[in-house]
Amino acid sequence: MSEHEVKNLEAIFDARIARDEKIEPKDWMPEKYRQTHIRQISQHAHSEIVGMLPEGNWITRAPSLKRKVALLAKIQDEAGHGLYLYSACETLGVSREELYDQLHSGKAKYSSIFNYPTLTWADMGAIGWLVDGAAIINQVPLTTTSFGPYARAMVRVCKEESFHQRQGFQIMMTLAEGTPEQKEMAQDALNRWWFPALMMLGPTDDASVHTEQSMKWKLKRKTNDELRQQFVDQTVPQAHMIGLTIPDPTLKFNEETKHYEFGELDWDEFWQVVKGHGPCNKERISARKNAWDNGKWVRDAAMAYAEKQANKEVKQAI
Amino acid sequence: MKNWPLWEVFIRSKNGLEHRHCGSLHASDATMALENARDVYTRRMEGVSIWVVPSAQITASNPHDSAELFDPAKDKAYRHPTFYELPDELKHM
């Protein structure tokens, strides 16, 4: 294909997206579109399955049967969401195994917030309330993104995820209304998760490299800073409602803009964690890698069994 | 050893409705694919019946052929009831 022909196809492609048409896997697409989608969808999938680990840390210690089943069901949903997203990614011609290899080798990124440790039960509340809350803000616009399989996966994810944030907030609310010790546990969790949650919405707009292109492809509908502001505006009143204090002494409501103004975020720490130096980066990757490596003989056995059964059927047919 | 192949999952949400594609998953054989589909895609009472098909077995039309496959139907308005203008007095037809 000549350069001119490619330019022409790209113009048609861009026009389709501008008209809100969906792109399906077998449609022609610019190589950059394919690569960007593989990167973003797989990062998203990795975040779901790595995100299972910090919460999984509390399944065996959940304080009541009701909380235990809710937590288990939530983490199970995350496995499901990872599965939907890997499947969407696979329509672009890359296998789940290749994507796992990228995760295990450290080549692929995932949401850096999951590199923080879950130290108390209140962290289950904080994660549901703040981390899932921030995730929803990111995810809802993706239900109308341009790539069909991604958009469909996100519709399913968002539908299922609606209980996750409520589950987390209710844990926090119960703690905040409980004994002084419980309230302190809730406040401590909020203190530790607040800033990582804000940073989860991505680098500031001036430092974000992908925004413009992603906007055009409807992988993004709002900038990181806009999303962050939306998150702060919606979350601060929720904290006040249950009597918890946002750990930001500079936080104040601007009557004119009707927005909360908040303090500087520690981006050095953010980039350190992204680069692999967070408190739990090593544990998270090795847990994923162990699960995969230790499962190899199981997956191989299932394939060997399937092949034997198929051969038996062929022989019977003859 | 080969990886578990990909399967497409179709779910009937209730009797009377058709099976609809709802996603895909990995499984080593058809039995496992059905069980996995049940565990992955019907956790919230989404279905009463499941079909699974190896993704490799699906033959799909090529988007390059879309023009010749689908455009010719566009100017056949006479296949639709609204093509035939009838007097208003005729209420049901």
Added chain:
Amino acid sequence: MNNNLIQYIYGIADNSLILGQRLGELCGHGPSLETDIAMTNISLDLFGQVRSYFQYAAKLIGGDATEDTIAFLRKEREYKNVLLVEQPNQDFAYSITRQFLFDVYHLLVLEELQNSKDETLSAIAKKSIKEVSYHTRFSSDWIRRLGDGTEESHNKIQTAINDLWIFTDELFHQTDADKAMVAEGIGVDVTLLKGTYFKKVNEILEEATLEIPTIEYFQKGGKQGIHSEHMGYLLAQMQYMQLAYPNMNW
């Protein structure tokens, strides 16, 4: 208060509680995402059953008893689960074998329990049968796959079967509470299930090209509250919050 009935409920429900807890440990660490989701479903089914049983027991006990005080605040000796279900997740072969050896038993018990004169137990059994039928199908399929898969998987699952076999005989022991409940037409006489159980288990093992262990010495004690050393650690985790922060709502 019918103490025998309460003890009988513990005997049944603690199996689901402890096995559910063991399965919960695996969430996020399975050999594939699909398997992970499937085994979490089993765990959720078991905890659902536990809650029904313990809510009933709490009503019988009265006072401040709740499903959670029963689940989390008993001493080790007061848990009446069989030794089999508390065995640790050494690898996938052990987890599946433990599941399989329990599922076949669990289903037989529930099929009888649905005829119980106790309406609540009968209703719980009827609901649980559907779940446990699926568990049995899932674990039997995996026994076949691993047994008749690769040489490595065959050896691993055979080792797990051999190691866990010693816990199968206890499934058919009766406590005094069990006997009293059988006499009242409430409980299931598990001694009558033994023949069917081994017939079913052996059938699957044969299909899976596995050898049926010939072991003459079996372990017992769980039903009397005398557990393996693993149990204390399992409870230490499970009870952690309730013990560290007593008398709070969560």
